[in-house]
Amino acid sequence: MPKRPQPRFPEPNSQPFWEGVREGELRYPTCDACSEVVFYPRLHCPFCGSRELSWKVSRGEGSVYTYSVVRQNRMPGFIELGAYSVAYIDLDEGFRMLSSVVGVDDPTRDIHIGQRVKVEFEPQEEGDYPIPVFRPI
Amino acid sequence: MAQERSAAIVGIHEYPLRVAPGVSAMDIKIDSIRAALDDAGLSWGDIDAVYDAGDGEAGGGLQLSAYLGLRPRVIDTTQVGGSSFEFQAAHAWRDIAAGRCRVAILSYGSTSASNRVAIGTGSMRAMGGAGNWQSNMELPYGSTLIANYALVKQRHMHEYGTTTEQLAGISVATRRHAMRNPDAVRAMTDLEFVGVNEITAQDVLESRIVADPLHLLECCMISDGGGALVIASPEVARDARKPPVWIIGSGEATKYRENGGDITTSAGAQSGPAAFGQAGVSPDEIDIAMIYDSFTITVAVCLEDLGFCAKGEVGEFAAGDRLAFDRPGLALNTDGGGLSSNHPGMRGIFLLLESVRQLRGESHSQVPGARLAVAHGNGGSLGGTHTGGTVILAKD
Structure with missing residues (x-):
């Protein structure tokens, strides 16, 4: 099992997101006042300053906006991984998140911009929180 | 020209060593401040404004002032990553023009190489x-950090058909300049370049x-180093030892990851036009472009955003050795850049230092008759939260 770093709490902006992940949901806030999607999650709306936000549940599907394959990372937990991807995923509900595309034979060849992907919650060797990653549909 | 000339860079120093074991970041700052004052023909007691990014052990303008033993009238601790010095130079210009101070110092010192700091390959x-x-x-x-910039290159290649071979032109021209700069040659030797x-x-x-898709020779080095510069009022500048180099325009901006945003456009798209507009000059009048070269893609995106070519066309603009000092048109990073001369972590100060050398006629890769330079710093991380700081400089 992977050993990705865990989110650290208390951290009020992202805590509801991660509680959602633990329950198998990809949640995102929207602004009650101006309806914009707020991401990364915050305790205010960056478009209008409102503090009134509501959490919604994403279907977890989107496309790869861009990606890279990391060949060299000296951080513990990643040194042993070999080449792995990082990617910005544009979710169909309109938010962009940093994540990783997994489940391909060779990340240097099998990932491309525009590729359709779906979230999955990857269990970790240590810690309470699985990490949301994406697999090609 | 019609610009208001209210502050000038009158003294500069670049610390020569890129591997300096046993030397502290503060040593580098103090040595550089002393040498820059000497270059200007000014003395310690002339300093009345301190600008500091909190590098070294100084902890910003307050702690540096105390360590220097000065009582400046202006203290500025603007810290926006590698572009801090472009922001600070603009602020010093503004403060001098407002009559709040006469002699400002900006300094930088870092021992990233000797301390084995994994800036690019440690996690963000x-x-x-x-x-x-x-x-x-x-x-x-x-x-x-490198992957964060690679995300931008990947998208640029996808949207505009840009190739690594084209962007390699940035590395090729920069290395040509580095090979003419003895400090850069020593840097590459001391850092054991292949x-x-x-x-x-x-x-x-x-x-x-x-x-992917960033290759090693598209990435800057990690070195020790630093430098300092002195910015002064016109009255002080007229008596300085060297010809003044005037600050005639500046712009600052931030940008970050946004839902649906275009990652191939940087904060420079805001700071660049602001600076050119204030200076009353256009990109095609610029002789020297000192653009923060953390990676080839940083230069590529910023050249477009500053208006040297249209968005998506930098591949053709930079290919081959077109940006070398001895080719017609714009000359890029004539000191050898972060790619091949020095990158201790925040390179912004060196963009100003080499701009001044060019406008004084002191560069190792001198462009004959250079009159106008742009120093553009990109701070933070291009594919995420970052800044753009643009300064336009003019020969006396």
Whole structure:
């Protein structure tokens, strides 16, 4: 099992997101006042300053906006991984998140911009929180 | 020209060593301040404004002032990553023009190489400490600083058909300049570069990939180093030892990851036009472009955003050796850049220093008759939260 770093709490902006992940949901806030999607999650709306936000549940599907394959990372937990991807995923509900595309034979060849992907919650060797990653549909 | 000339860079110093074991960041700052004052023909007691990014052990303008033993009338601790010095130079210009101070110092010192700091290949935020709204969303994915820039290159290639061979032109021209700069040659030697020689686009393509699609020869070095510069009022500048180099325009901006945003456009798209507009000059009048070259893609995107070519056309603009000092048109990073001369972590000060050398006629890769330079710093991380700081400089 992977050993990705865990989110650290208390951290009020992202805590509801991660509680959602633990329950198998990809949640995102929207602004009650101006309806914009707020991401990364915050305790205010960056478009209008409102503090009134509501959490919604994403279907977890989107496309790869861009990606890279990391060949060299000296951080513990990643040194042993070999080449792995990082990617910005544009979710169909309109938010962009940093994540990783997994489940391909060779990340240097099998990932491309525009590729359709779906979230999955990857269990970790240590810690309470699985990490949301994406697999090609 | 009609611009208001209310402050000038009158003294500069670049610390010569890129590997300086046993020397502290503060030593580098103090040595550099002393040498820059000497270059200007000014003395310690003339300093009445301190600008500091909090590098070294100084902890910003307050602590540096105390260590220097000065009582400045202006203290500015603007810290916006590698572009801090472009922001600070603009602020010093503004403060001098307002009559708040007469002689401002900016300094930088870092021992990133001797301390073995993995700036590019460590994860973007160190382990430990509390989470915050960004780190909790990013740290689990192991994105390195280099990967963050690679995300931009990947998208640029996808949208505009840009190739690594084209962008390699940035590495090729920069290395040509470095080979003419003895301090850069010593840097590459001391840092044990595989080949201390001119390179070709093919060399760049054959260098190993660090984070797709960025190759090793598209990435800056990690060095020690630093420098200082003195910015002064016109009255002080007229009596300085060297000809003044005037600050005639500036712009600052931030940009960050946004839903649906265009990652191939940087904060420079805001700071660049602001600076050119204030200076009353256009990009095609610029002789020297000192653009923050953390990576080839940083230069590429910023050249477009500053208006040197249209968005998406930098591949053709930079290919071959077109940006070398001895080719017609714009000359890029004539000191050898972060790619091949020095990058201690925040390169912005060197962009100003080499601009001044060019406008004084002192560069190792001198463009004959250079009149106008732009120094553009990109701070933070291009594919995420970053800044753009643009300064336009003019020969006396």
